[in-house]
Amino acid sequence: MDLLLQFLSNTGYALADMRHVIMILVGLAFIYLSIAKKYEPLLLLPIGCGILVGNIPFFQGFGLGIYEDNSVLHYLYFGVTSGLYPSIVFLGLGAMTDFSSLLARPKLMLLGAAAQMGIFFTLLSALALGFLPKEASSIAIIGGADGPTSIFLTAKLAPHLIGPIAIAAYSYMALIPIIQPPIMKLLTSREERLIKMSEPRKPSQTELRLFPPLGILLCCFLAPASIPLLGPFFFGNLMKESGVVDRLANTARNAIIDTATIFLGFTVGASTQGDVFLTAKSVGIFILGAVAFSIATASGIIFAKIMNIFLKEKINPLLGASGVSAVPGSAREVHLMGLKEDPSNFLLMHAMACNSSGVIGSAIAAGVLWSFMMQ
Amino acid sequence: MYGLEAINAANGWAMAIVGSLIVFSGLVVLSFVISKLHTIAGFLEKKKPPSKIQDDQEKDLKDIDLSGEWPSDIREQAKLYQPIIDNLGPSFELQELYLIAEEYGVPHPHLTITEFRYAGFLVSLDEGFFSWNFN
Numbered sequence: 001m002d003l004l005l006q007f008l009s010n011t012g013y014a015l016a017d018m019r020h021v022i023m024i025l026v027g028l029a030f031i032y033l034s035i036a037k038k039y040e041p042l043l044l045l046p047i048g049c050g051i052l053v054g055n056i057p058f059f060q061g062f063g064l065g066i067y068e069d070n071s072v073l074h075y076l077y078f079g080v081t082s083g084l085y086p087s088i089v090f091l092g093l094g095a096m097t098d099f100s101s102l103l104a105r106p107k108l109m110l111l112g113a114a115a116q117m118g119i120f121f122t123l124l125s126a127l128a129l130g131f132l133p134k135e136a137s138s139i140a141i142i143g144g145a146d147g148p149t150s151i152f153l154t155a156k157l158a159p160h161l162i163g164p165i166a167i168a169a170y171s172y173m174a175l176i177p178i179i180q181p182p183i184m185k186l187l188t189s190r191e192e193r194l195i196k197m198s199e200p201r202k203p204s205q206t207e208l209r210l211f212p213p214l215g216i217l218l219c220c221f222l223a224p225a226s227i228p229l230l231g232p233f234f235f236g237n238l239m240k241e242s243g244v245v246d247r248l249a250n251t252a253r254n255a256i257i258d259t260a261t262i263f264l265g266f267t268v269g270a271s272t273q274g275d276v277f278l279t280a281k282s283v284g285i286f287i288l289g290a291v292a293f294s295i296a297t298a299s300g301i302i303f304a305k306i307m308n309i310f311l312k313e314k315i316n317p318l319l320g321a322s323g324v325s326a327v328p329g330s331a332r333e334v335h336l337m338g339l340k341e342d343p344s345n346f347l348l349m350h351a352m353a354c355n356s357s358g359v360i361g362s363a364i365a366a367g368v369l370w371s372f373m374m375q
Numbered sequence: 376m377y378g379l380e381a382i383n384a385a386n387g388w389a390m391a392i393v394g395s396l397i398v399f400s401g402l403v404v405l406s407f408v409i410s411k412l413h414t415i416a417g418f419l420e421k422k423k424p425p426s427k428i429q430d431d432q433e434k435d436l437k438d439i440d441l442s443g444e445w446p447s448d449i450r451e452q453a454k455l456y457q458p459i460i461d462n463l464g465p466s467f468e469l470q471e472l473y474l475i476a477e478e479y480g481v482p483h484p485h486l487t488i489t490e491f492r493y494a495g496f497l498v499s500l501d502e503g504f505f506s507w508n509f510n
Contacts (some may be wrong), residue, residue: 106409113402120391130377133385202477206416214408346483357402360463364401368394 015057019078019274027051027269033174040174040329043147043265050269055355066270077267080162083155085264086148087228092257093148093359094212094236094267094326095249102355103199103207107307108319108350114303115323118143118296119365126288131281134158137369142169143292144362145176145324151268152229153366157373163272164282168289170268176329179290180297180321184337187301188317192308193341195316197350205241212238219364223375226367230360296324300354315350322351326360438497445482452487453509466504471495 008014030048034041053073058064066073079085102109119140126136138154138161150169154162172179184193212234218228219234238248300320308314318337320332331351338347376384446452459475460467469488476484491497496509 036384103412106406109402109406109409113399113437116398117395120395123394124382124387124391127382127385127387128378130381133387133390136385136387199482203413204416204420206419207412210416211409212411214412215405218405218408219401222404223397357406359406361398365394365398368397369390372390372394 005084008115009142010059011075012056012058012181013228016061017057019278020055020057023051023055023272023274023277026272027055030269034171039177040170042261043170044174046262046265047167047269050266051272052268052269054270054273065273066267067273067276073267073270073339076208076263078272079260079263080151080271081155081159083152083228085260086152086155087232088228088260089148089257089264090363091232091236092252092254092260094233094238095253096238096257097233097237097240097327097356097359098352099208099237099356100203101200101349102356103203103211104200105353107311108315108353109306109357111300111304111315111320111323111354112325112359112361113323113326114320115296115300115354116144116361116365117299117371118292118294118324119362122288122292123297123369125291126284129288131284132158134373135161135281137373138165140292141362141369142172142285142289142359143296143324144365145169145173145293145296145326145330146359146362147173149325149362149366151264152372156370160276161281161285163268163277164285165289166268167272167277168286170265171286172289172293173326173329176326176333179293180330181337183294183297184301184318184321187298187305190341192305192317193338194345195314196342196345197316197319197347198313200349205243205244208241209238212241215360216340219360223364223367223371225370226363229363229366233359233363243362259345269356293324297321297330300324316345316347318347319351319354322354323358323361325362327355327359328352330358331355442472449490449494450509453491453494455481456487456491457509460507466500466506468503469505472505 025048027048030044030051033039034044034048041208056064060068063070064073065071066077069076096286122143123136123140126139127133131139134157138150138158141153142165144150147166147169151162151166154165216231216232219230236249236252239245239252300323301317302320304315304317304320308317316338318334322334324330331348331354334351335346335348338345382388446455456476459472459479462475463471473484473488476488481487488497496507497505498508500506
């Protein structure tokens with residue numbers, strides 16, 4: 001009988017408190033959103049399941065938890081804390097990205113740059129709220145709307161905040177269909193939303209092959225701290241466009257990125273143990289994340305409107321919203337809003353151009369913030 | 376420390392202004408280089424002697440132009456695709472079909488190809504190959 005009682009007192013049911021219950025409910029909500037609502041299922045499902053696993057209470061010292069040195073989860077989590085998974089995800093992302101529309105219309109790259117303003121505005125807000133500079137930089141990068149970039153920078157600057165920042169970044173990416181449309185509607189008139197973009201020219205294969213090496217040289221020389229992200233990104237794209245290593249490009253954009261995404265999502269989820277996650281700081285991070293994301297969307301749209309003052313061939317300001325690097329969620333949202341106003345207005349290709357420049361922009365911003373903090 | 380005092384203490388204004396300028400100028404330079412890329416590419420491509428096969432393809436492309444008004448009926452659209460399909464042979468990859476349709480000037484070929492798949496005009500033969508099933 002004593003043995004049974006001792007066993008029962010060691011079970012997760014006996015050890016659980018309110019924090020575990022709250023986090024388990026969050027995990028279940030993520031799983032529900034991914035399956036029932038199909039909101040970013042590739043991310044929310046592994047994260048949701050990771051939250052469940054990470055919030056099962058246990059006796060410390062058995063080598064079970066993600067923060068215990070000798071646990072299996074800890075070894076898997078090394079890919080997050082070292083910045084390995086984000087680099088691998090960028091490799092696959094590069095092998096997936098088609099830069100044709102960006103090469104056809106280079107001016108759309110400016111919208112990707114404008115949308116990064118959310119990052120720097122949030123940096124100021126986080127500092128004002130009392131976060132330390134390294135923490136503020138990690139929170140600010142949520143405005144780039146790029147999960148792997150947020151995790152990478154946080155792992156380097158404020159590893160103790162990886163859980164809340166990753167969850168905030170991915171939650172807002174999943175909530176794009178809810179966050180972005182009201183901002184887009186508020187900042188644009190119907191006439192502006194109806195602007196049609198002309199069919200872009202088709203860049204030659206030589207242009208597509210020249211772009212990745214040029215991208216590495218220009219961006220990585222400017223912000224060397226962005227090498228771990230942009231190096232693999234452009235390398236993946238060169239594999240795709242070169243046409244001579246299709247096998248490698250296929251592996252990078254399928255098996256490799258999928259493997260990294262599984263482990264990244266699952267371990268980030270598991271790192272959100274109630275005792276380290278449910279703090280006042282996490283609440284601040286969520287609020288600032290929403291502000292960052294909204295300002296990034298708004299800055300892109302406003303900058304597109306400013307560009308239209310000077311351009312002969314107007315651009316649809318909705319495209320500014322896809323300057324955040326949430327690929328392809330924000331581009332899809334812009335496309336859908338364009339279609340809603342005019343079913344023959346196809347904005348997807350143009351929005352993808354802004355989206356891919358947003359990826360480059362947020363990686364440079366991460367590199368810049370990291371180098372500021374090293375000084 | 377909170378508010379403006381905290382921002383000043385962390386040199387926040389300078390970080391935000393310089394940071395945003397670096398990101399912006401980096402992407403402006405990149406977009407400028409991209410805008411000149413077609414000139415460099417054109418120079419490099421001129422050096423390549425055109426192959427005979429390429430010439431023949433170009434002749435074929437001149438014969439057909441599908442960039443005009445596009446019918447809304449899917450069966451009419453399929454009829455317009457017929458010469459492209461004839462060129463591709465009994466089995467082909469969708470990427471191949473897409474690229475040729477684009478060269479012929481078909482507007483938004485990805486949309487029509489998706490509709491053909493739903494309508495059963497494009498039948499999967501496994502391993503990424505498809506056949507045409509429209510009479």
